Amino acid sequence: MSATPLKRTPLYQAHVKAGARMVPFGGWEMPVQYTGIIEEHRTVRAAVGLFDVSHMGEFEVEGPGALAALQRLTTNDVAALQVGQIHYSLLCYPNGTIVDDLTVYRMGDARYLLTVNAGNIDKDWAWVTEQTREVKDARWRNASEGTGLIAVQGPKAEALVGRLADRDVTRIGYYRFERGTVAEVPTLISRTGYTGEDGFELYAPADQTEKLWTALLAGGRGDGAAPIGLGARDTLRLEMKYALYGNDIDETTNALEAGLSWVVKPAKGEFTGREALEKVRAEGVRRKLIGLEMTERAVARHGYPVLKGEGAVGTVTSGSYAPSADKYIAMAYVETALAGAGTELAVEIRGQAKPARVVKTPFYPSRVKKA
């Protein structure tokens, strides 16, 4: 075990004061729950929840070579991004497995922001700077420490952020952003999230993040706004079948078997992992990340074997009771031939085969604003 002390976000004291249960997560001391995971999950689906995601990392890259650097590093086509637009993307190794998943923001003509997973900040920083050493005129800056990040998610998120913002946030489309102020704090207002609900992710200077948090909580009180921990963040994203790095995707899973071909754009030209992924695409994936519904009460968890008859045909990557779907659900890699919806499988739980069925996903309808 590493003896490195856990890092704290600018909202650490606010969480402790609110009675949150703090746990280690990706090197950070984070709130797993405030009142209870299921209650918090329902708050987000029914009203609006506030998530401290300040532990996420932010890298900026700027200069005439920034586009070339990102085209080489990431799988999605950065040339297609307009200023003010965001896309989901991947950093891949040469063999097509995943360094990290991330969002890329086009901030200006030759300026981009990358948001990466908290537990991968050091690894990613080493990777992006190393891999683009030969790209001229691209200056990198690791802005992770100075940046706070609050996700505001739920059907009442737009009204809440709208009341506190200096602009009409209803005009910010899905995967678009604007810079403005929220509660007088300079904020990058991004219409993104990880819950399947409409909402925003608000980037603010670290030293003003608590001011923003407090104003959002106070401003949303009448709407039932509440702080939401990592526990509900996990059940919310699982109902959408959004991948979580370290659980569902990692350095052993390739982008195509993870179902992320929609962000792999070989037509854009060369990028790290392209050749390997083109080969996988031509040969067909051997396994697929699918959604499972347990047909009896049983909680499938990360690492449990997936069975067909007596034989192991895959592995569970995430699983939980799903509060909104009111089902026991899981994500798992299974052999491609068994990946079709309706296939009857089983999950081995404490030595017993518990029946499960491959289902279409998401497990619960998404309500993000695509228009």
Place this chain on the structure above:
Amino acid sequence: MANVPGNLKYTREHEWAKQEGDRVRIGITAYAQEQLGDVVFVELPKIGAKVAATKNFGVVESVKAVSDLFAPVSGEVVEVNGELPQKPETVNQDPYGKGWMIVVKPSNKAEWDQLLTAQQYEEFLAQGGH
């Protein structure tokens, strides 16, 4: 501090045991359900099964954790709370009442005296509970 009724006995694994005539009713403590968080799955033995003191007799799972249940005393299971698998949240709502798990007919009366008293269990919790 978590609720610790004085009329019950306890284990260091956070089960409670209640003497009811020649039988013992068993569940998990208020502290245990708080630590677990929302309980979403309970697996209990069948009536007639034999359980052994300090040995696993079932499983309780919350959203985040899997936790084994340990029998405070040895004996035969004579009652099982059949409502819990359908309503696992009862364990959170009423751990000492409707959230009970099994009733055992003890086979070794001496084991009762090995269990913690309420005062001993409270001291154990005050020291961190593990």
